[in-house]
Amino acid sequence: MATDPIIARLSAQPLIQRVPSSKLTLFIRRDFLSPEECAALIELIDADRRPSTIADPNGDTAFRTSETCDLRDDDPLVAAINRRLADFAGLDPGHGEPLQGQRYAVGQEFKAHTDYFEPTGADFARYCSVAGNRTWTMMVYLNAPEAGGATRFKAIDKTIQPEPGKLVCWNNRRPDETPNPATLHHGMKVRAGVKYVITKWFRERPWI
Ligand SMILES: O=C(O)CCC(=O)C(=O)O
Numbered sequence: 001m002a003t004d005p006i007i008a009r010l011s012a013q014p015l016i017q018r019v020p021s022s023k024l025t026l027f028i029r030r031d032f033l034s035p036e037e038c039a040a041l042i043e044l045i046d047a048d049r050r051p052s053t054i055a056d057p058n059g060d061t062a063f064r065t066s067e068t069c070d071l072r073d074d075d076p077l078v079a080a081i082n083r084r085l086a087d088f089a090g091l092d093p094g095h096g097e098p099l100q101g102q103r104y105a106v107g108q109e110f111k112a113h114t115d116y117f118e119p120t121g122a123d124f125a126r127y128c129s130v131a132g133n134r135t136w137t138m139m140v141y142l143n144a145p146e147a148g149g150a151t152r153f154k155a156i157d158k159t160i161q162p163e164p165g166k167l168v169c170w171n172n173r174r175p176d177e178t179p180n181p182a183t184l185h186h187g188m189k190v191r192a193g194v195k196y197v198i199t200k201w202f203r204e205r206p207w208i
């Protein structure tokens, strides 16, 4: 199998940690964003948020209870962070969806899900016919809530604790490019305080 250039680039980044697993390619890089950048992003998220949505509703109205903010690329900070995320992984910035912020108050969560769209899902064509499915997820915690709010990857029994500026990124596909169910993850309930993250999803083809 040819070496995946994204995995090679991430593996070579200073201070990168790779979570040991044969099922899933998952990296962590602490202090990816500075405290000042985290604070500025939190301010943007607080200024403009809406209830989060999910792609293929499953009848559980409490499945994703957070709020979402669309972070516009015409903001210089957002544009710089988009460039830095793509460059860090060697991903084509043109394949990235617009950056989003997520905010979780006490009791809010995003239950176990995968970030790729189910090829058999009712809305697959609507979400994926132009840009294709999601490939990589890059997520950065902007703060640490006082309790709760970890991200749990059930299939590999790994729980990641929020820390300000900490980047988590993973490949949503297996080496044969099919969706990887071992990427199943749960944004767990915040128990005290508020949790903020940014999420960046990349696609198979350019995002228009
Ligand atoms: O908030 C988290 O820990 C996970 C967020 C997430 O999985 C998502 O936005 O797709």
Ligand SMILES: [Fe+2]
Residues within 6 Å of the ligand: 113, 114, 115, 185
């Ligand atoms: Fe997710």
